[in-house]
Amino acid sequence: MSAYFIRLISTLGHLVTSRIDRLGLVARFAGLLLVSLRIALGRLSLIFREVYFSGVRSLSIVAVSGLFVGMVLAVQGYEVLQRYGSAESLGVIVALSLVRELGPVVTALLFAGRASSAVTAEIGLMRATEQLAAMDMMAVDPISRVVAPRFLAAVFSMPFLAAIFSTAGVIGAWIIGVKLIGIDDGAFWSQMQANVDVRIDVLNGLVKSIVFGTSVGLISVFEGYFAAPTAEGIATATTRTVVISSLSVLLLDLLLTVMMFRGLS
Amino acid sequence: MTSFHESEMIALKDVCFSYADRPILNGIDLTIKRGEIIAIMGGSGGGKTTLLGLIAGRLKPQSGSVLVNGFEVPKLRQTELYGLRRKIGMLFQFGALFTDLNVFDNVAFPYREQTNLPEEMIRTLVLLKLEAVGLRGAKDLMPAELSGGMARRVALARAVALDPSVMLYDEPFTGLDPISVGIIGRLIKRLNRALGMTSVIVTHDLNETLRLVDRVVVLSQGKIHRDMAPEEIRSTDDPFIRQFADGLPDGPVPFHYPGRDYWSELMGQ
Ligand SMILES: Nc1ncnc2c1ncn2[C@@H]1O[C@H](COP(=O)(O)OP(=O)(O)OP(=O)(O)O)[C@@H](O)[C@H]1O
Numbered sequence: 247m248s249a250y251f252i253r254l255i256s257t258l259g260h261l262v263t264s265r266i267d268r269l270g271l272v273a274r275f276a277g278l279l280l281v282s283l284r285i286a287l288g289r290l291s292l293i294f295r296e297v298y299f300s301g302v303r304s305l306s307i308v309a310v311s312g313l314f315v316g317m318v319l320a321v322q323g324y325e326v327l328q329r330y331g332s333a334e335s336l337g338v339i340v341a342l343s344l345v346r347e348l349g350p351v352v353t354a355l356l357f358a359g360r361a362s363s364a365v366t367a368e369i370g371l372m373r374a375t376e377q378l379a380a381m382d383m384m385a386v387d388p389i390s391r392v393v394a395p396r397f398l399a400a401v402f403s404m405p406f407l408a409a410i411f412s413t414a415g416v417i418g419a420w421i422i423g424v425k426l427i428g429i430d431d432g433a434f435w436s437q438m439q440a441n442v443d444v445r446i447d448v449l450n451g452l453v454k455s456i457v458f459g460t461s462v463g464l465i466s467v468f469e470g471y472f473a474a475p476t477a478e479g480i481a482t483a484t485t486r487t488v489v490i491s492s493l494s495v496l497l498l499d500l501l502l503t504v505m506m507f508r509g510l511s
Numbered sequence: 512m513t514s515f516h517e518s519e520m521i522a523l524k525d526v527c528f529s530y531a532d533r534p535i536l537n538g539i540d541l542t543i544k545r546g547e548i549i550a551i552m553g554g555s556g557g558g559k560t561t562l563l564g565l566i567a568g569r570l571k572p573q574s575g576s577v578l579v580n581g582f583e584v585p586k587l588r589q590t591e592l593y594g595l596r597r598k599i600g601m602l603f604q605f606g607a608l609f610t611d612l613n614v615f616d617n618v619a620f621p622y623r624e625q626t627n628l629p630e631e632m633i634r635t636l637v638l639l640k641l642e643a644v645g646l647r648g649a650k651d652l653m654p655a656e657l658s659g660g661m662a663r664r665v666a667l668a669r670a671v672a673l674d675p676s677v678m679l680y681d682e683p684f685t686g687l688d689p690i691s692v693g694i695i696g697r698l699i700k701r702l703n704r705a706l707g708m709t710s711v712i713v714t715h716d717l718n719e720t721l722r723l724v725d726r727v728v729v730l731s732q733g734k735i736h737r738d739m740a741p742e743e744i745r746s747t748d749d750p751f752i753r754q755f756a757d758g759l760p761d762g763p764v765p766f767h768y769p770g771r772d773y774w775s776e777l778m779g780q
């Protein structure tokens with residue numbers, strides 16, 4: 247009985263300390279990354295290349311998803327709004343949901359699955375095949391040459407992708423609401439224009455997507471950089487990137503939303 | 512603390528290294544003079560790659576000192592270490608080519624990263640290096656399209672791109688056909704003569720090595736077992752070295768990784 251209890255305690259303790267160890271590793275890695283950003287920012291061509299691979303290639307999935315989400319919001323929103331006779335507010339509801347929440351959050355989730363997982367696999371494979379070691383031996387720091395551009399690409403791409411998601415969503419809602427259901431076109435847009443605030447809504451949405459980009463980007467390069475140099479290790483790391491990124495995005499969204507929108511009304 | 516002689520390029524004094532608590536090297540003393548070519552031999556898993564890692568500053572010894580060109584390698588900060596590494600070339604056991612770059616760009620990488628040379632000049636230099644390893648014609652291929660031996664030759668061209676003063680070769684001959692072995696062997700010798708390069712070759716290929724090197728260092732059980740000239744190797748009756756030279760499966764160098772008794776393990780006892 248007591249032996250079992252001690253085992254339980256030590257297993258729990260190990261679980262906790264290993265998590266803390268890993269957090270420490272993340273912090274140290276983030277420090278190194280931060281220091282290398284200055285060098286990395288001096289080589290924009292490397293960052294553009296990664297923005298192309300991560301960001302530009304996620305455009306279509308983000309735009310199409312945004313369109314669908316906007317359409318769904320319009321259908322659901324209209325159903326509720328017309329009960330209160332305020333169907334013209336559809337544009338506002340959809341735009342606010344997208345700009346404040348769904349744009350940054352869903353984009354970050356899509357990005358984690360589409361782009362960050364690939365970054366993790368790529369860096370993990372470069373480590374496993376000693377490409378990072380070879381680079382290090384040629385006096386080229388893998389963190390500023392390989393890791394930092396991929397991280398920055400996530401940070402830069404995310405706000406643009408979120409904006410595209412929201413735009414596509416508004417267009418989707420307009421197609422459903424105005425073209426199909428027949429809400430007044432002028433009311434749809436003017437209400438939206440009058441009630442979406444640049445600072446409260448757009449700027450806060452932007453801040454969110456930059457925070458998500460930082461978090462998803464950091465997780466993807468960290469998991470890749472410390473992946474065990476085996477096929478299994480890379481597979482595990484890729485999965486971890488998607489799972490941990492998604493959870494962190496949702497948690498951060500909760501925190502940011504509380505901070506930004508609490509006590510507004 | 513440690514004395515440094517101008518003529519010494521690499522000096523290891525009483526170097527001990529272990530992974531976690533598994534000792535790999537214990538008490539290595541080794542000096543390599545400028546312009547010397549030495550071979551390091553020893554059983555698989557004997558710590559040869561580890562030794563190269565220590566010289567290159569990729570690993571830190573638990574104790575002892577590693578001097579390269581007068582610098583105490585384990586004590587260098589990253590920028591100083593990188594300064595030193597611009598003069599060290601390393602050929603990795605499996606080539607380690609950048610898989611997203613073609614052959615040309617792989618060899619051009621050190622020039623583009625470390626120099627401000629104009630692109631036409633880089634082109635000339637890259638073609639020169641590729642010609643030397645006989646792969647100028649393969650410059651547009653991707654690493655995945657190369658055979659193992661070709662990849663090794665490209666990696667060699669890349670490693671010597673900046674004309675380093677020290678070259679570390681991790682098994683440059685393994686998996687190559689006899690012709691390529693000869694080509695690489697002659698190339699190592701030529702680089703060594705032309706540039707006064709100091710070379711450390713980890714290898715199992717006794718025949719090619721003996722033609723090439725000034726000294727052979729044999730590692731065994733984390734220590735330097737013998738340090739001798741090539742002619743001595745051919746005639747020695749040291750059982751350990753004979754086992755290598757004659758390719759005997761078992762002898763002083765165990766073929767098996769240490770483990771439990773075979774019979775009792777099979778029987779699940
Ligand atoms: N990253 C590591 N972590 C733990 N142990 C390691 C690590 N790398 C190597 N080892 C162990 O260190 C020992 C020496 O490895 P090393 O690569 O130096 O051998 P080697 O002499 O180069 O062998 P080979 O001729 O097969 O290449 C091996 O037994 C290996 O199991």
Ligand SMILES: [Mg+2]
Nearest residue numbers: 559560604681
């Ligand atoms: Mg080895």
